[in-house]
Amino acid sequence: MNAKTTTNAIPLSxxxxxxxxxxxxxxxxxxxxxxxAKRWTHLNATVTYARTDRFKERPIKVKVVTTATLEQLRDYGLVRSLDPEIGSSxxxxxITMAGKMWLLKHK
Incomplete structure (x- = not known):
């Protein structure tokens, strides 16, 4: 087993x-x-409505992630910072390729 296979197998477990x-x-x-408030979400995320709701009465909330959860995923190597020079927060x-592979394997 080469080193590349070993490093990719670690986050999958x-x-x-x-x-x-x-x-x-x-x-x-x-x-x-x-x-x-130490939350993370997509850029310019807004409240959306279900496609089947023609009167727009039931809003779907913006999904957020806490900083602690994001740091845990970064420690596992499943998420990476886009600009590592600025800092971690x-x-x-x-998402990294290891994170995508984890989702494919455990879906």
């Missing part, structure tokens, strides 16, 4: 909590940017 899985799926949909974060 990680067991994630339901909150971490939701955060990883949110990161898969797009990059996560910092918001107020300020730049946007994106």
């Amino acid at each position: 990680v067991t994630l909590t339901p909150a971490e899985i939701r955060a990883l799926k949110l990161a898969k949909d797009g990059d996560l940017y910092p918001q107020d 300020q730049p946007a974060h994106a």
Whole structure:
């Protein structure tokens, strides 16, 4: 077994909590940017409405991730910072290939 296979296999064996899985799926949909109160979500995220709701009465809330959950995913190597020079909490974060592979394997 070569080193590339070994490094890719390490994040795939990680067991994630339901909150971490939701955060990883949110990161898969797009990059996560910092918001107020230690929360992260997509850039310019707004409240949306269900496509089947023609009167727009039931809003779908903006999905957010806490900083602690994002840091845990970054420690596992499933999410990475887009600009590592700024620091860990300020730049946007994106899902890594290991994170995509984890979702494919555990879906």
